[in-house]
Amino acid sequence: MSKLVLxxxxxxxxxxxPSGPLEVLRGVDLEVAAGVxxxxxxxxxxxxxxxxxxxxxxxxxxxGKVEVLDGDVMVSPARRLGKAQGFVFQNYQLMPELNALENVALAAKIAGKSDAQARQAAEELLQQVGLAERRTHLPAKLSGGECQRVALARALVNQPALLLADEPTGNLDERTAEEVMQLLLSLVAARGLALVLVTHSVEFASRTQQRYVLSGGVLVPA
Ligand SMILES: Nc1ncnc2c1ncn2[C@@H]1O[C@H](COP(=O)(O)OP(=O)(O)OP(=O)(O)O)[C@@H](O)[C@H]1O
Ligand SMILES: [Mg+2]
Structure with missing residues (x-):
């Protein structure tokens, strides 16, 4: 079996x-192998x-315990924020006062790259998500689909082995959702990344290799 990344x-x-303790997760087990x-x-x-x-x-x-792969060892994910794992959120979570390029570059700088390295990495990623021409636009001047492409570039700029995506197409119309999902899945496949995709869509879920439903606080194979 290949190496676990999560x-x-x-x-x-x-x-x-108000009505007492709410036990949301009741013993969730999950293993994700590299590239799955x-x-x-x-x-x-x-x-x-x-x-x-x-x-x-x-x-x-x-x-319970969560560990992600860091080089050859498993460590707490908090120690590898933005490096071992990239995040994409439903509502993009871009910094409104930074343009597309700056949003992506900031993630690279936080991870330790110099200004010049961060800018170059951000330029490359924006190219890959098809937004090179829009790189100086603020999020308010971008469509929802474009914002999510920027967020995807940001999530991948530090070359994580694992992408975590929480309803990444939940705010998009059907056609844009399909485009963004295709882009996300193709980048994940091309880079050999592992993906954990939260989605309400049975159709999008069917494109992943392993499928679960969270029910009663535990993961059940779908
Ligand atoms: N910080 C918090 N404090 C109290 N309750 C919370 C908190 N975060 C989440 N909850 C509650 O935990 C439950 C699970 O929330 P969660 O956001 O994880 O659901 P979800 O499956 O992501 O839902 P959705 O599909 O609507 O995004 C909900 O009842 C929510 O109200
Ligand atoms: Mg949710």
């Missing part, structure tokens, strides 16, 4: 709510975003 064991997450694409579907409120945030190290579980 391993989650027995993740639980409980939120407090995985989709997660599930009803609204089933905990998909909560799970993805734990997998990416943006939040911590109450119990």
């Amino acid at each position: 391993q989650a064991r027995q993740l639980t997450k409980v939120f407090s709510s 694409s995985v989709s997660i579907r599930g009803a609204s409120g089933s905990g998909k975003t909560t799970l993805l945030q734990l997998l990416g190290g943006l939040d911590v579980p109450d119990r």
Whole structure:
């Protein structure tokens, strides 16, 4: 079996709510091997975003453990934010005061590249997502599909081995969603990345190699 890039064991997450503790995740296990694409579907409120945030190290579980590959060893994802794992969110999460190029370059700078290296890496990525001509535009001057292409470039600029995408086409019309999903899947395949894709679309999920549904706080093979 090929090398794992992500391993989650027995993740639980409980939120407090006015009606008492809300146990959103009840022991989620997930292993993702290098280069493998995985989709997660599930009803609204089933905990998909909560799970993805734990997998990416943006939040911590109450119990259980997440590890991502860092070179040859597995480490906590919080230590590898933006490097071992890239993120794409439903609402793009671009910095409104930075143009497309600056948004992508910022991620590279945070990861330790010099200004010149970051700019060059950002230029290359924007080219690959078909936005070279729009690189000086602010997010407000870009369409939703273009914003998500910028976000995809940002997620890939530090050459992660794993892409985590939370309903990346959820805010887009059907045709744009198809274009963005095709681009995302083709970049993932071309770079041999592992992918965890949260989506409501059965059709998009069918294009991933392993499919799960999050139900009752655990992952069930779909
Ligand atoms: N920080 C928080 N504090 C309290 N409750 C939370 C918090 N974050 C999420 N929840 C609750 O946890 C549950 C799961 O939320 P989550 O956003 O993970 O669902 P989801 O599957 O991503 O839904 P959607 O498909 O609508 O995006 C929901 O009931 C939500 O209200
Ligand atoms: Mg969600």
